[in-house]
Amino acid sequence: MKLSDCYNVGDFRKLAKQKLPKPIFHYIDGGADDEVTLKRNTSSFDKCDLIPSVLTDVSHVDISTTVLGQKINFPLFLSPTAMHQMYHSDGEKATSRAAEKFGTFFSLSTMATSSIEQVSEFASGPKMFQLYIHKDQGLTDNLIDRCKQSGFKAMCLTVDTIVAGNRERDHRTGFTTPPSLTLESLFSFAMHPEWSLKYLFGPKFKLANIAHMTNKGTSIEMSIMDYINQQFDTSMNWKHAEYAIKRWGGPFALKGIMSVEDAKRAIDIGASAIMISNHGGRQLDGSRSPFDQLETIVDAVGDKIEVILDGGIQRGTHVLKALALGAKACSMGKAYLYALSAGGQPGVERLLSKLKDEIERGMTLMGCRSVQELTKDKITFDK
Numbered sequence: 001m002k003l004s005d006c007y008n009v010g011d012f013r014k015l016a017k018q019k020l021p022k023p024i025f026h027y028i029d030g031g032a033d034d035e036v037t038l039k040r041n042t043s044s045f046d047k048c049d050l051i052p053s054v055l056t057d058v059s060h061v062d063i064s065t066t067v068l069g070q071k072i073n074f075p076l077f078l079s080p081t082a083m084h085q086m087y088h089s090d091g092e093k094a095t096s097r098a099a100e101k102f103g104t105f106f107s108l109s110t111m112a113t114s115s116i117e118q119v120s121e122f123a124s125g126p127k128m129f130q131l132y133i134h135k136d137q138g139l140t141d142n143l144i145d146r147c148k149q150s151g152f153k154a155m156c157l158t159v160d161t162i163v164a165g166n167r168e169r170d171h172r173t174g175f176t177t178p179p180s181l182t183l184e185s186l187f188s189f190a191m192h193p194e195w196s197l198k199y200l201f202g203p204k205f206k207l208a209n210i211a212h213m214t215n216k217g218t219s220i221e222m223s224i225m226d227y228i229n230q231q232f233d234t235s236m237n238w239k240h241a242e243y244a245i246k247r248w249g250g251p252f253a254l255k256g257i258m259s260v261e262d263a264k265r266a267i268d269i270g271a272s273a274i275m276i277s278n279h280g281g282r283q284l285d286g287s288r289s290p291f292d293q294l295e296t297i298v299d300a301v302g303d304k305i306e307v308i309l310d311g312g313i314q315r316g317t318h319v320l321k322a323l324a325l326g327a328k329a330c331s332m333g334k335a336y337l338y339a340l341s342a343g344g345q346p347g348v349e350r351l352l353s354k355l356k357d358e359i360e361r362g363m364t365l366m367g368c369r370s371v372q373e374l375t376k377d378k379i380t381f382d383k
């Protein structure tokens, strides 16, 4: 299989599986516990149907939207994900440049393998930084201040990862601290020499944003779950979030909001957006899918705060359904990591091109000339 054989997220996933050693592939692909939430995040889009309008003159269709203070070319962007160099040696350079080329947000994780400063050199498109609240307040402040100096346009605080989720695939493959690779996993590294040689002889990667502040686990890529459990502040509360919003002073999203109550509190503390998300099913298994919770949250707060749907997106029509229920934009994680693993920057560009085309084609077939025309009457949950 080659990149030119990839037409949809499933194809990119297959190629990623072919290219990556097993432990790495399963780190991307897996979810928490029984992976019920992971599966539901995508299957919940099938519970409803789109209702097209016809004869509406769709000779000009504008699929751009404005979110977090930025106009983006289409209503889908890259969620923050950890350690891109582990999936492809070009790492965040590949993903940030692909996002820039397609005129959409790139989100940089606190746990990235490129620093805030490097990414601002790589790409000049709109960038969001994803913050975790560390026990060391100085570290959190340092991240916020560096983003201001480096021209980042928005920030999000992840609120659903107070401890690491139980990812059993990682235990089975030995993607743990310390690494406890099984014979099968070791064999898998040996069977992927392209990846393994780059890893052994290429530049060593590290958690570039935080390596200078702490030596706990930041240079051992296998220890990410330990890092979360040791460094993140489990006393994180609304005051921490409010402090980060004030210190940042620009567009700010809370990522991982799932309840109406929390959405209302996000407004009270001055957030400009919420990302409805369960971390791609990687944290609390059994939690509701973002799409299933979207309508309730939009009905309660959609006129007061931007609502972003994060998780489960595999098709342009998934984005259309979310927008019809009132989301401002959608974001995705796994889909672009498969594409990155499958083919670096050209891989991510191919995926973005396919999804952008699907959104544009879908809106044309729906008879919608702009995202504003994707309204609630265009979707039904009736049988």
Ligand SMILES: Cc1cc2nc3c(=O)[nH]c(=O)nc-3n(C[C@H](O)[C@H](O)[C@H](O)COP(=O)(O)O)c2cc1C
Residues within 6 Å of the ligand: 027, 028, 029, 041, 079, 080, 081, 082, 109, 110, 111, 130, 158, 255, 277, 278, 279, 280, 281, 282, 310, 311, 312, 313, 331, 332, 333, 334, 335, 337
């Ligand atoms: C491999 C991987 C690493 C991730 N790392 C982070 C991270 O560092 N910070 C964060 O807020 N979310 C992280 N996420 C969650 C994503 O931002 C996003 O919420 C999730 O992937 C959306 O679901 P989807 O994968 O179905 O699109 C990660 C997801 C994956 C798959």
